[in-house]
Amino acid sequence: MKVSIIGCGSYGTALxxxxxxxxxxxxLFGRDFSLLHEINKNNVNKVxxxxxxxNENIKAFHITKDAEYIKDCDVIVxxxxxxxxxxxxxxxxxxxxxxxxxxxxKGIEYPSLNTMSQSIMKATGNKNIYCFSGPTFxxxxxxxxxxxxxxxxxxxxxxxMISDLLSSPNILCDFSDDIEGVELCGVLKNIYSISIGxxxxxxxxxxxxxxxxxxxxxxxxxxxxxxxxxxxxxxxxCCFGDFNLTTxxxxxRNRTLGLMVGKGLLELKEFNPSIIFEGMKSVKxxxxxxxxxxxxxxxxxxxxxxxxKKGNIKMDIHKLLEKIKINLN
Numbered sequence: 594m595k596v597s598i599i600g601c602g603s604y605g606t607a608l609x610x611x612x613x614x615x616x617x618x619x620x621l622f623g624r625d626f627s628l629l630h631e632i633n634k635n636n637v638n639k640v641x642x643x644x645x646x647x648n649e650n651i652k653a654f655h656i657t658k659d660a661e662y663i664k665d666c667d668v669i670v671x672x673x674x675x676x677x678x679x680x681x682x683x684x685x686x687x688x689x690x691x692x693x694x695x696x697x698x699k700g701i702e703y704p705s706l707n708t709m710s711q712s713i714m715k716a717t718g719n720k721n722i723y724c725f726s727g728p729t730f731x732x733x734x735x736x737x738x739x740x741x742x743x744x745x746x747x748x749x750x751x752x753x754m755i756s757d758l759l760s761s762p763n764i765l766c767d768f769s770d771d772i773e774g775v776e777l778c779g780v781l782k783n784i785y786s787i788s789i790g791x792x793x794x795x796x797x798x799x800x801x802x803x804x805x806x807x808x809x810x811x812x813x814x815x816x817x818x819x820x821x822x823x824x825x826x827x828x829x830x831c832c833f834g835d836f837n838l839t840t841x842x843x844x845x846r847n848r849t850l851g852l853m854v855g856k857g858l859l860e861l862k863e864f865n866p867s868i869i870f871e872g873m874k875s876v877k878x879x880x881x882x883x884x885x886x887x888x889x890x891x892x893x894x895x896x897x898x899x900x901x902k903k904g905n906i907k908m909d910i911h912k913l914l915e916k917i918k919i920n921l922n
Contacts, residue, residue: 594616595616595618595619595620595665595668596620596666596667596669596758597620597662597666598619598670599656600622600623600671600673601621601632601638602731604731605673606735607732607735608670608672608697608734610645610735611759613647613648614648614761615757615758615760616650616758618650619648620653620654620663621651621652621653622653622659623653624655624656626655628640629655630653632653633652641731642735645736656681656685660684663688664688667693668692668693668694668695669689670695670697671695671713674871675698675700675702675709676867676870676874678696678698678709678712679702679716682713682716682717685717686716686719689717690717690719691719692721694713694717695722695725695758696713696722696723696724696776697726699782700780700874700875702874702878703877704877708780709724710723710724710772710773722772723744723745723751725775726745726776726830726835727741727742727834728741728838728839729742739763740764741767741834742831743826743829743830743831744756744759744768744769745769745770745771745774746768746769746770747770747772765830766830769826769829769831770823771826774817774820774826775826777816777817778829778835779835780875780878780879781816781817781836781879782813782838783875784872784876784879785836786840786845787847787848787850787876787900788809788893789802789809789841789848790847790848790849790851790853791854791855791895791910792851792910793848793855794852794856795855795907809892810833810836812891813832815890816882816883816888817832819888820882846868850868851896855906869900876896876900877897880893880894880897891913891920895910
């Protein structure tokens, strides 16, 4: 079997290393000619994992110049940022016909509210699209630490295929036939990670952190229960696991975004603007979705106001907790 992975960032490279142990060849696609050359010459991604030797059956190609190699593959894994997923899928649409496609991006389009699998389907016309998601940092995944994924697949072929690709003594998988539900959890956990970061920038104790964490998870559960077809989704790796990873770990980019918003440091030039953009877009999308469903989501509204610099964050935290206190009574 041959697998194409679109995106040779940290996550795409980590997946390539895992998947390459289970298939004949992995084609890793990116844009940086220097990086691609280094992977092919020395089996190293010098940008993200300079000390890790990649398996020899991983070969790097340019996403535009060498796109025809995708035709030789059985499976295509999209591992590019959600903000460019549709555009990349559209440009590669001629090479995706008849292929099994897997999405790993955690994001949602706004204002369409399309998940990444829906976006890829509309861009390519391919309906054989699946996903997987879970509490996994790329650096720990490639180092072989125990990691968990929820496989989103609505047929046995997709479920078996992804299980085979991720097969490893250090990877656990649970399963759901609710592909969009799995993807939704990946969006929601980012929003609440931002919210926790904002709150923690004013917090002074573990009591405060975990009390607010509980409130975030409760609001997230209300959304998942309303939207998801899989009523057990809340307990799976893509939901409870990923929520805890991103809200409690300082390696989380969205938690860091929240901390910087709370501390008034959002304008720092060294902070990746794409993370800010994706965070804002996700909050807007879930706020719109919640309003459509008639759900009361004060924490989502709080994050929306903070990201858009509306009001005083410290005062808004006080108002938010007062509102939640009333709702609890």
